[in-house]
Amino acid sequence: MISSLFVFGTDLLHEGYDAVLDNLQHRAGVDAVSLSANYHHARDVFPHNPRYKVYRHEGDVAWFKPDTRLYRSGLVPRLSAEATDEDVLAELSKRAHGRDLDVHAWTIFTHNSWLATQNPDCATRNVYGDPYLTDLCPANPRVRAYACELAADLARYPIRRLLAESLHYRPFEHGAHHERYMIRIHPAERTLMSLCFCPHCRAAGEAAGVDTAALALAVRSALAPVWASERRTGSDEPDLLDGEAQALMHAYVDMRASVVADLVAEVREALAPSGVQLSFIDHGGAMSHVMLGTNADQPVTESSRKLGVDLARVAAASDEVVALGYVDTQERLQVLLSRYRERLGGANLSVALRPLLPDCDDESVLTSKVSAAAHAGADRVDFYHYAMMPLDRLDWIANALSAARPGLSDENDRAGTR
Numbered sequence: 001m002i003s004s005l006f007v008f009g010t011d012l013l014h015e016g017y018d019a020v021l022d023n024l025q026h027r028a029g030v031d032a033v034s035l036s037a038n039y040h041h042a043r044d045v046f047p048h049n050p051r052y053k054v055y056r057h058e059g060d061v062a063w064f065k066p067d068t069r070l071y072r073s074g075l076v077p078r079l080s081a082e083a084t085d086e087d088v089l090a091e092l093s094k095r096a097h098g099r100d101l102d103v104h105a106w107t108i109f110t111h112n113s114w115l116a117t118q119n120p121d122c123a124t125r126n127v128y129g130d131p132y133l134t135d136l137c138p139a140n141p142r143v144r145a146y147a148c149e150l151a152a153d154l155a156r157y158p159i160r161r162l163l164a165e166s167l168h169y170r171p172f173e174h175g176a177h178h179e180r181y182m183i184r185i186h187p188a189e190r191t192l193m194s195l196c197f198c199p200h201c202r203a204a205g206e207a208a209g210v211d212t213a214a215l216a217l218a219v220r221s222a223l224a225p226v227w228a229s230e231r232r233t234g235s236d237e238p239d240l241l242d243g244e245a246q247a248l249m250h251a252y253v254d255m256r257a258s259v260v261a262d263l264v265a266e267v268r269e270a271l272a273p274s275g276v277q278l279s280f281i282d283h284g285g286a287m288s289h290v291m292l293g294t295n296a297d298q299p300v301t302e303s304s305r306k307l308g309v310d311l312a313r314v315a316a317a318s319d320e321v322v323a324l325g326y327v328d329t330q331e332r333l334q335v336l337l338s339r340y341r342e343r344l345g346g347a348n349l350s351v352a353l354r355p356l357l358p359d360c361d362d363e364s365v366l367t368s369k370v371s372a373a374a375h376a377g378a379d380r381v382d383f384y385h386y387a388m389m390p391l392d393r394l395d396w397i398a399n400a401l402s403a404a405r406p407g408l409s410d411e412n413d414r415a416g417t418r
Contacts, residue, residue: 001374003401004032004104006385009063009080009088014051017095025099028394029401032102034163034382035092037154038062038077040111041177047390060114064089070153075115075122075146093158104161105154109147110136111166124196127219134175138168139200139259147263148270155274162271163322165281168260169196169308171291186232188240191306192219208255210248218245256308265317277319279350282309285324285336300339315347320379325351328359330368337376350380355393363396370400
């Protein structure tokens with residue numbers, strides 16, 4: 001099991017490349033650094049950044065120098081204003097490789113407000129035709145071309161893995177900076193509001209045998225009580241559609257899974273000439289924090305499927321699936337990873353953990369989780385996030401990795417004697 005730590009370009013520019021890499025290599029003891037090759041809007045608290053304690057990210061900017069000639073889609077990454085005089089990924093790669101540290105490019109694909117706003121024809125659209133100018137649609141041909149172009153551009157750098165985030169549909173929540181819902185919108189209704197009915201999704205649905213006009217009508221009818229403020233009762237996931245509409249919905253969801261799995265395969269093909277590995281980040285394990293009605297104890301496949309992710313198909317189309325183990329106890333993590341294993345079989349699996357609240361309030365919790373990941377057969381554990389953690393969390397990471405490794409060696413020895 002190898003390990004990496006997520007870092008921002010701001011960490012490297014504000015603290016210094018060597019200062020950050022010293023902390024990662026000599027204090028945390030990780031094997032790799034995972035740089036945010038591009039990143040979305042956010043406001044974060046940075047405990048040890050020498051310039052900021054509270055930082056508002058530029059949003060939807062790249063920390064590498066895009067080769068604009070590659071982007072025939074017309075969707076071109078925007079370089080960070082802080083990195084105009086420097087290729088951060090290139091400089092990081094040079095310095096990290098001099099220390100025998102691997103570099104991974106942590107890359108966000110469809111969640112890009114700047115590109116969606118500049119190109120509204122590429123944005124997802126709800127059943128009413130409203131564009132969600134925070135998200136690009138995975139079924140859109142220009143977006144699919146952009147995803148492959150972005151991957152090929154990053155593969156010019158000496159990176160080992162591309163960690164693909166948001167290479168799928170997105171939920172209704174967790175898109176814009178200020179999202180306000182001052183009426184009651186049931187979790188199941190929010191799921192319907194997350195569905196994309198743009199022309200490309202409708203065409204893909206029709207090609208899959210779905211009467212998308214009939215489905216759209218059924219979805220609008222199911223949502224009508226929301227706008228009239230009619231209160232629903234019952235479970236978090238009531239049946240909002242009748243039998244015929246449910247069958248259409250099931251087929252439409254299957255279509256979305258095909259769109260995503262095929263896109264993942266296309267991105268992997270774009271990486272193939274370089275030998276860079278594609279690690280697909282599945283957001284299912286994190287949805288309890290951002291999707292109302294989803295909790296940490298539900299099967300991860302329920303959340304993943306809402307995002308158009310069929311885990312088995314995505315695993316077959318990529319080199320590795322990254323599970324976000326953003327839960328608060330070792331027991332919950334074990335259940336989460338066992339559910340991934342049920343879906344993935346022997347496919348490569350890695351785990352992202354946060355040595356931070358709300359997941360870890362004590363070093364022993366992180367140690368138990370790293371051990372759980374090791375015993376679940378995780379190929380790698382990634383730690384989120386250097387910028388946001390007090391520096392003593394680096395010691396937690398080093399101790400947790402050290403505690404997990406003897407157990408792995410014992411298991412390997414026993415396996416060799418059988």
